[in-house]
Amino acid sequence: MPHLHPTPTTLSQAVRLVLFGMSLASAPGLLLMPAQAMAQSQTAYHVAAGPLGNAITQFGVQAGVTISFDTEQTRNLNSAGLEGSYSIEEALVRLLNNSGLQAQRQGNGGYVLVPSDNGSVMELGPLNIDANRLDATSEGTESYTARAVTIGKGVHTLKETPQSVTVMTRKMLDDQNLNTLEQVLDKTPGITVYDSPMGGKYFYSRGFNLDGQYQYDGVPLDVGGNYVQANSFSSDMAFYDRVEILKGAAGMMKGSGSSAGGVNFVRKRGQEKAATTVTLSAGSWDNYRGQVDVGGPLNESGTVRGRAVAALQDRQYFYDIAKRQDQILYGAIDWDVSPDTTLGFGLAYEDVDATPCYHGLPRYADGSDLKLSRSTCLGASWNDLQSQRITGFADLKHRFNDDWTLNFASVYTHNNQNIEYGYSEGSVPVGATSASIGRYAGRFDYDQDDYGFDSYVDGKFEAFGLQHELIIGANASRQKTHDYFALMGLSGSQNPFAPSADFPHPSKDDYLVLPLRGGSIPTDSTTTQYGTYANLRLKLAEPLTLVLGTRVSWYRNKSDAYTQRYEYWVNNRSQENGQVTPFAAVLYDLNDQWTAYASYADIFQPQSDKVNAERQSLQPKTGANYEVGIKGELLNGALNTSFNLFRTVEKHRAESDYNEACPSGDGYCYTDSGKVRAQGFEAEISGSPLERLQLLAGYTYTQTKYLNTIEDTDPTELTFTSSFIPRHMLKVWGDYQLGGALERFTVGAGLNSQSENFRTTGTTRVEQAGYTVWNGRVQYRVDPNWTVALNGNNLFDKKYYATIGAPAWGNFYGEPRNFMVTLQGAF
Template identity: 30%
Template sequence: MTLLSKILVAPSLVLLLSSSLYSQVSYSIKTDSLSEAIMKIAKIAKLPFAVDKNILKGKKANPIKNIEGLEQALKALLKGSGLKAVISNNTIVIVKIKANNSSSTLEDVEVIEHANNNTENSSSYTIASMSTATKLNLSLKETPQSIKVLTNQKIKDNNINSFEDVAAATAGINMQKYYMTNNKIYSRGFKVDYYQVDGIPTTYNNQGQESLIIYDRVEIVRGANGLTSGAGNPAASINYVKKRATSKDFKGSLELEVGSWNAYGTSVDLSSGLNEEGSIRGRIIASYKQNDSFIDNYNEDENTIYTAFEADLGDNTLLSLTFSKQEFNNENFTGAGLPIYFSDGSRANFDKSSNFGGDDAYHYFETISASAKLEHVFNNEAKVTANYSYIKKDIDEVRFWERSSFPNITTGNLTLSEAWNDLEERETHAVDIYSSLPFTLGNRNHELVAGLMYSRDKTKGEWYIGGNPLTSSVYNWNNTTTTPTYTSDGTYANETEQLGIYSVAKFSLADDLKLILGTRVSTWKYNEDNEYFTFKNNITPFAGIVYDLNEQHSVYTSYTNIFKPQTKNKDINGDALDPKEGNSYEVGLKSSFFDDSLNSAISLFRIEQDKLAVKDGSNVVLSTSDQAYKLAEGVVSKGIEIEVSGEINDNWNVDFGLSHYSAKDEEGKVIVTNEAKTQITLSTKYTLNKLSLGAGINWQSKFYETAKNPSTSKNERIYQESYYLVNIMGKYDLKDDLSLQVNVNNLFDKEYYSNIFYGARYRYGDPRNITMKLNYTF
């Protein structure tokens, strides 16, 4: 059978089997409390549920007895309550009936995915279920991996606006900032390279920026996630889930923002049904922001436009389309941070506002994305989903930089290179087609997912060089430059293709025991400047077991393997390194409290990896200034992660995270030194009537970078000692539709290095800053 035949046959078999394997269950509920009744019916159905608890207050449940089928049971239970149920991707979602339908009886329970776990209309810091880890829509307690979800409420309360903010809010996620717009994210000692948008694997350009205004939430799966993402490091998978056009009625919001360093901005968010029935819906989000910086002369602005469209093509078929464009323009763009030393080998200690760059330096970044999703749910709850995603990123950047020279201590003179202009274009096409099948076997409910993923990522660019080196004194820096005439200094191009066929199943071995088995067969191709690499039929297995100790607590264990080509990492001779391989193990305890409003997890992990690329000291690749790498064998990363998130009661939100790991090679040598090994994050918010007050603290352990003293040529350790940052927020509802929110970050104005890099440079983290937002909803 050909590969194409296998691809087409697998999802088809799922659908053919669904009609004979699905069965009904009988439901009987006696309790008067509607909230308790929904919990009981969800437990019988073995499905998670999602509901805003405010809409259940004071409502009574209709007693039901021996009613066949979940849909009919929910219909009878909710009759006359003004509520209805939506079975959304194997999750029971309770929503209000529109007012103009209140006099009519509730018809069939909808089995379409309008809800899709959206967190926009929830005040919680947790979520009922997610599918990023395995494609199975599982509750957090059922997922046999360490996970973190930043809900829409958490994003708003903590004023999380960027990828950098996501990392700061998540224990175990390290962001290293190189240039002003160049960030690298690490977890468990490895670089994060699993990224998804709406569950579709994509790439993140380290030189790029992204606004979170278009996203509903961020789902993070720590560790290896090759089953759903393909080849990658065992660090973490970060899934950004877009906002959707779900409202049948016209509604919107307008927000005005001001803040430190001359920051100001505005945004508008409009949603509406586009026909009388509301079966066609649209949404548009537009925003503009501008700000200076604590760094001299640096400023940036961003523009975002986002549109979403949804159409119910039938009772059980949904079409979703999105389009977005984001522009970021950074002027007086600084290069490679601040020098660690003077040329005589003495330590430098520059003011955090210092900017040793040229006034013609800039960084322009544009992202255009479009997506289409078609999903159909059959009457037996089998589902077929087809996704397509397109992302185009353009960079136009001019740098004046020098990352290894040092200023003269007497004159202060520091010489930067001539101007470098980088023009880069990156396009990503991705397709994900899969089917989900609930079935019964041995009088138990199970689920199978099977599908295909394909992605192609193509990058091309050209370097230009022009002008003269810039020399000035760091004691009185003059950034004046003359716009040069550029000449080409070379081109580059690369293309990555991945094709994967995957399947995963959840088996209910007993009422309290679940087994999850999956596998992925992948082909990976890479071409850089006509140098080709191909790895075929790589198999990625996954296995997980979840055992319920009782209704509140469960224990789990999971295993998967690791495969990651690392052709972009070169040794000192310029040769690509071999692919890294290994295994990932995890075990943990998960719990839920207060009617599943609060979730907690304790996870222990061990990652065994060979052929890991590590920095080869201060060596560079032959005939370049690029960092050289070498292979480390027998690398083991192990540690613990703790998460607690959700609501203690209707007024009190909490979010706590702790992460600790160590990563060493077979000789016991630490493989990563320039990131914190231990991180703790804690934030909480309490709401009393119209006033909400919140506070948070982020702590991390010390880290160091090995630097070569320019005078003695000896290696020295440059430390950032452990530090903590305190953030506070307050929100007051001036009216039902008008609120004012103030966030203060780094309340005590701590001075710290956000990164030490290249063995020669450092960068300060943000000092104290304030943001104030006025939000009007209608």
């Protein structure tokens, strides 16, 4: 019989960012004083949903009380978990809700679990719970799996979604210190992160580029999609509840959808109970971060709820020169205008001040490794990046009745980046131990505005004795970019074996004398797209569901680019009208836990921003995505599993044409590569397979090849750009709470493993052998409010290239062994 005897202790704080964290906590705390006053006798709890015995154990540790029970009493029982501030009695009633058990208070101050009909019962007032409504919020569930997802319109469980979806929950983000988009996707099964030499990140799924396929609270935008050198899209995770990642064709989301999938950022909302979290971290290479997150009701009735998040990160890197400081502010208000109508507003500000090191490392001319130190940077000491992003949110949800709802959401973002940097480029003669390669400089001033809205009606209706679902909606987005950029050569040379950061620093006028690319005239682009969509889920029989969807899209693009060196203009004007993107799926419930499915999705993606040597825009990419699989929802939703086979066929795929001199706006010509195919399978498990254990594990096998090409070239001689996508990938992370005398400890471990990958430039091949990187974590709960954790990455200090490029540039080392200590308080 388990007995919990935690003893609260006093926490001594000695972290560099304590003063920052405490000062941030004070201001938003004043905002919530009325709600906090009502909860003076309450304590904040964070108990994961899952097996009841595990939930009771977690609660006992956090509350500092002894709870006695027999494991047979809780076998096969689950709890919805607990998040927020409660008295001990109220918390126990909520944890034991619908379990047939109650907690009896003992003379020693502890509790014992007994059947509900034995003795007096602690009763709880009416709970505001609607079993017919799924809540996709991951915050507070303390789980690595999602109760539901929203990326495909409406709210459905993972088992009900006939495509591959991974959800990176709030607990997963916190446990692994995943603070940026690239860190999140690097830990997402099936996703490859690729470093651009110009500082951005490319993300690949199933062999294809995600191409900026992002949603914010379900609103599709092209943020980061129009990559014009300086547009290195990133976003801090401080103000997001979760990240939903769809793998496979995403055309139903926005019409012009990527073959790779899409990413949905779902922001944090005001909580029903007052809560404050302070997080302070310090790690390798002077990596410091402080964050305060506070929220709760702003009036006595709780109809107005607020949220405020502030974060500051100051860090250096494992390579020379580079450093970065991030400032993040976020505020949100949700207002229940009536019992059936809720308005939501949010505003986020992100500021980056950095000294970057771009362009990566070179190789020998035959593609072999120079074996340079991982601290090597071949850039200039005066490198500078200034970036600001403002994002505004507004949404409305109205419930007509228990079956029908209206949803409206809108988003606006403005992103400004000013970058100046020096870099080195050139392959090294084979066998040399000293070399001279070229030095260059780049300057970019980039502005981007994105507007978007999405609105739909979602409802259930009865027909033929069964319940069906219909979604009808429309959305639209507009992106405007304004980009000055220029590249130029610098005098002197760089020795990669003994690098110097002392570069000549050109003036702004120097870039305009004879730029290698770009010039004095900006590149301007405006892209507008809008469409209507419908999705019908028909219950053909009790175990059989047919999903039919379609979208009709309109697309407009206008761009003007000038290359000063060649006095070369590219003026693109393109449009697509009434493009139909169908979707179809069949789901069959094998039993209450397992569902088999098959799905088909069309691919349509304009690529008018890319031109061939004749200055003609390429035709849109088209194709189809096929997927069959099986999904399981086990242990009352505490565990989700999936296995699928996929095949994607894509035609008219743009590839860089290195054989043509093309002084276009971005410096590259493109060609229509014909027809390519990616296929493979994925297996994933997320949630709690065992009491006290949270797990996310996924294996992906991807095979890519050309089927044919429009050119008179043997397809086997062409390189599918995604050759740098490994054929085999395995990503695992687990977190386990110890029992008995060690129950205050939680230990975590995981790995990122992949097979070899390569990239070919001309006839030269650059390779990276397969590798495995191990990570770990230990957390100790000091008392009900405070935890301290130590995270370690690349524990065995594996030396490898996270990104491989060409012999002359673009090769980036993965991070060496590093550690982060995190102190967190929840109140």
